[in-house]
Amino acid sequence: MASAGASPLPNLRPKHRSSSLRFFSFEFPYSHTFPNLPSSKCPCHAQNWKPSRSARTIAVFTEASRYPPEAPWKEKGDSPSNADDISVLNERIRKELGKRRGLRSGSNAVQSADAEQYIKTVKLQQRVGLLKLKGNANEKGGFGYRVDPYSLQPGDYVVHRKVGIGRFVAIKFDVWKSSSESSEYVFIEYADGMAKLPVKQAYRMLYRYNLPNENRRPRALSKLNDTSAWEKRRIKGKVAVQKMVVDLMELYLHRLKQKRPPYCKTPAMIEFVSLFPYVPTQDQKQAFIDIEKDLTEREAPMDRLICGDVGFGKTEVALRAIFIVVSAGKQAMVLAPTIVLAKQHYDVISERFSSYHHIHIGLLSRFQTKSEKEEHLSLIKNGDLDIIVGTHALLGDRVVYNRLGLLVVDEEQRFGVKQKEKIASLKTSVDVLTLSATPIPRTLYLALTGFRDASLISTPPPERVPIKTHLSAYSNEKVLSAIKFEIDRGGQVFYVLPRIKGLEEVMEFLVQSFSDIRIAIAHGKQYSKQLEETMKMFALGDIKILICTNIVESGLNIQNANTIIIQDVQQFGLAQLYQLRGRVGRADKEAYAFLFYPDKELLSEQALERLAAIDEYQDLGQGFQLAERDMGIRGFGSIFGEQQSGDIGNVGVDLFFEMLFESLSKVDEHRVVSVPYKDSQLDVNITPRLSSEYISNIKNPMELLDEAERAAEIDIWSLMQFTEQLRQQYGKEPRPMEVFLKKLYVRRMAADLGISRIYASEKTVAMKTNMSKKVFNLMSEAMKSDIHRNSLTYTGGEIMAELLVELPKEQLLNWIFQCLAELYSSLAALVKY
Ligand SMILES: Nc1ncnc2c1ncn2[C@@H]1O[C@H](COP(=O)(O)OP(=O)(O)OP(=O)(O)O)[C@@H](O)[C@H]1O
Structure with missing residues (x-):
């Protein structure tokens, strides 16, 4: 059987265009594509097509069909084929729906009843989260993100x-x-x-205008006398927030539909737990319970985020998940963003599993020779390795797993787009645990309760002491005395610079004073073997001072290194600095961070502000406060993905967050219940007559029209595919056919929007709908065309449009098509079950 998805079929062109092209007849007995029409290269192609059972002959040619054929029936006044209403809409559908469909198969992924139940549970869980937030309301002036006007400095940007x-x-x-x-x-x-602005009002209306990237400033100030531009930005932000929330929810619902048998609770776990040398913190305990429940009580694969400050003990949570999965005979993959971290994970895992000789652990690394790598690949494939640690190389096509059960991802935000896509695709089939050291604001976490599985580790292990941070202008003496202190007490030192250039110079300087100890350089451009060797010797304590770039930024855990010196500190971002500082103080020894800038006079105001923040937040766990203030957006990225910075730029982080909370707590109100296609009625009496020229060119025209109707009945994606392929084969259709197609689009869109009947009387168009006023408001607010928006009103169960003049039938249809297409573009921001 030919598979349209796997191997693209040759494309079709109509017979009358044969002159310069080689074409031939092709016997095509039974395909996933619909009759007469070719397959497109879209990966999702033909997902919904029910194959026609009859064998048929179709014309095929070898040239790619990038250029739709010129239609001989083109009439004066026809819109150019690549910019008409339908293709504009198609393009949008492809853009908006394409990605989702890649992740989710089938259009009815979630049944309405399941969704109902789920939304209820989510709301319940969320109420608990929001209650907790309100509990903190007094300290923080409510859980909103509005700014206290008295905390503003002249020159600060604000959003009203x-x-x-x-x-x-x-x-x-x-x-x-x-x-x-x-x-x-x-x-x-x-x-x-x-x-x-009266101060009282300012408390209600003002937000600080923060952006994720600390260096960015708003492009322009808004106008007092013309708020339309701001209004557009605000609505764009609001719709973007809604889309994110709905997307999150759809992904969640989709995942709940996936099933795998729960893992058995293994008695061996008791022993494994007893081998953990520490008393777990409360948050760790909760995280252990969470993952155990995910794995042993739920049928849907786990997709949990373990979120915790640097060094707060996330690794043990992952190790316990690995133990459960591996004990059941499945494989676990541990994915780290850098080879240095992968090696560290490998060492920690090997140590923790050292009493379990039957559990085999492997590290796939670019440090290995070709034959070592090949050997590892075959061990993975044959199932001889139970735990596989490595970098993104583990996601490559060459790595074939035998029975992969769990994927642990460390610092997912540091992977590239392609790798993230691969990780996302794995989420539907294996359990996934994501570790993130980027703190997410507690408020965000609580508000998300119920929407995203996350465990928050916000308490440090006991006996951890805050890192003593000293911020000052650089001086040789200070550097030397700090190092001397650490070396004298038997410890080790990180010396970090923002660039590779300069490392050697520091080396020369330090060897003069510390000639009897080993000092080494580490950076990402070194030969892998050399870097590996250096890191190994530093971890073993043979190297006492490591002069390096921010290659040590995240995750590195060397308990004996308790002094970090950061030179040219102004060149690092706040988040980076926070991570770097977290490299020390990972045991119960007092740790020090010395942050040096060259000369205060040379620092920008912004850099000074940033440095003051890191100086201010020295206490343990204050990463969360820091996150709240400056890098909330990064934590936000690990929940929602990172693409939203443009939307956030429109309104600033704080207002964006506030909108997010509003949207989260109202998710059930923004719900559209579609009506069956067959029940959506378009009472505009217009019957297109197809020209004989067009009909004669089509084999089985009646069947083609039936196919179109069937495609519309399935979903909008199928209808889009139908028209695109029709145009590939026959060129832009003549006007009557366009009218026919538009009627299908109108009914399809109406059905999806919960509109059951559209009828017109003189200058009035009425649409009977089950959508709520709130949903209507959101949709109409987001409409791009003022003309459409201003003509629409909602009165109990009906959307009414008042036109300026009574339109002829065809124009009326066009108007309805455009209007629905605009409403339709908000659909992604609504819950659709
Ligand atoms: N409950 C605990 N009590 C004392 N020490 C602990 C506890 N839990 C973990 N540790 C130790 O604390 C150190 C840091 O833990 P871990 O590496 O798991 O942190 P992390 O959260 O993964 O940090 P990072 O984000 O920097 O990778 C480790 O040496 C670990 O063994």
Whole structure:
């Protein structure tokens, strides 16, 4: 049987275009494609096509069909084939739905009843989370992200929910127009004037304008007298937030549909647990319970995020998950972002599993020779390795697993787009545990309760002491005395620079003073063997001082290294600095971080602010506060993916978060219940007559029309595929056919939007719908065309449109098509079950 998805079939062109092209007849007995039409190269192609059972002869040619054939029936006034309404809509559908369909097969992935139950559970769980947040409300002035106006400094950028981005000037006493009493006002500069806001109102409406990237500033200030541009940005942000939430929810629902038998609770676990040399913290205990439940009580594969500050003990959580899976005879893969970290994980795992001789552990690394690598690949394939550790190389096609059960991903945000896609595709078939050292704000975590499986480790292991951080201008003496102190107490030192250039110079300087100890250089451009050797010797304690770049940034755990010196600290980002500092203080010894800048005079205001923050947040676990203030967005990235920075840029992080909370807590209100296609009625009396020229060119025209109807009945994706392929084969259709197709699109879109009937009377178009007013508001707000938006109103169960004039039938159909297409573009932001 020919498989359309696997090998693209040759493309079709109509017979009348044969002159310059080689074409031949092709007997095509039974295919996944629909009759007469060719397969496209789309990976999702033909997913929904029910094959026609009859054998048929089709024309095939060898040239790619990038250029749709020119249609002989093209009429004056026809829109060019690549920019008409249908192709614009098709393109959008492909863009918006394509990715999701790659991840989820079938359009009815989740049954409405399942979804209902799930939404209920989520709401319940979330209420608990939100209650906890409200419990903290007094300390933080509510769980919103609004700013305390008194904390603003002149020049700070702020966002007013209704007006947009401005610059804070001052808080001063002033009088309100007619009143003689003076009170305090917040003065904000906008592009076209100064706004004066009562302090009380400022508390309700103002946000700080933060961006994920600390160096970015808003492109322009908003205008007081024309808020339309701001309004557009705000709505864009709101819809983006909604889409993210719905996407998260759909992924979750989809995953719940996947099934695998739960793992057995193994008695051997008791022994494994007893071999952990520490008393776990409360948060660790909870995380152990969470993963054990995921693996042994649930049928849906696990997709849990273990989120915790640097050095707070996430690794043990992963080790226990690995133990459960491996004890059941499955393989576990541990994926690390760098080879140095992969090696460290390998060492830790080998040590922790050292009493289990039957569990075989392997490290796939670029340090290995070709034959070593081949050997490892065959061990993995034959199932002779139970735990496989490595970098992204483990995701390559050459790595064939025997019975992969668990994937542990360390610091997923550090992998590339392709690798993340691969990880996402694995999530439907294996259990996945993701470790993230980037703290997520507690508020975000609690608000997400129920939407994303996450365990938060926010308490440090006992006896951990805060890292003593010293920030000062560079001096040789300070460097030497810090190193001397550490070496004298038997410890080791990280010496970090922002660039490779300069490492040698530091080396020369240090060997003069510490000639009797081993000092080495490490950076990412070194030969792998050399780097491996250096890291190994540093881990063993043979090397006492490691001069390096931020290659040591995340995850490295060397308990005896308790002093870190960071030179040219102003060149590092706050998050990076936080991670770097976390390399020390990973045991119960007091640890020190010395942060040196060259000369305070040379530092920008921003750099000073950043450094002040790292200085301020020295206590253990303050990473979370830091996250809340400056890098919440990174933690946010590990929950939602990183693509949203553009949307966030529109409104700033704080307002974006607030919108996110609103959207999360209202997810059940933003729900569209589709109606069956057959029940969606279009009462616009227009019957297109296909020309004989067009019909004569088509084999089985009646069947083609039936196919179109069937495609529309399946879903919009199928209808899009149908029209695209029709055009590939026959060129842009003549107007009557376009009308026919548009009617199908209108009914399909209407059905998806929960619209059961569309009818017109003089200048009025009415659409009977089950959608709520809230949903209608969201959809119409997001409409790009003012004309469409302004003409629509919602009155209990009906959307009414008032047109300026009564339109002829065909134009009316076009209007309805456009209007629905606009409403349709918000569908991704709505729950659709
Ligand atoms: N409950 C505990 N009590 C004392 N020490 C612990 C405890 N849990 C873990 N540790 C130790 O703390 C150190 C840091 O733990 P681990 O490497 O798991 O941190 P992590 O959260 O993975 O940090 P990173 O994000 O930096 O990788 C390890 O040496 C580990 O053995």
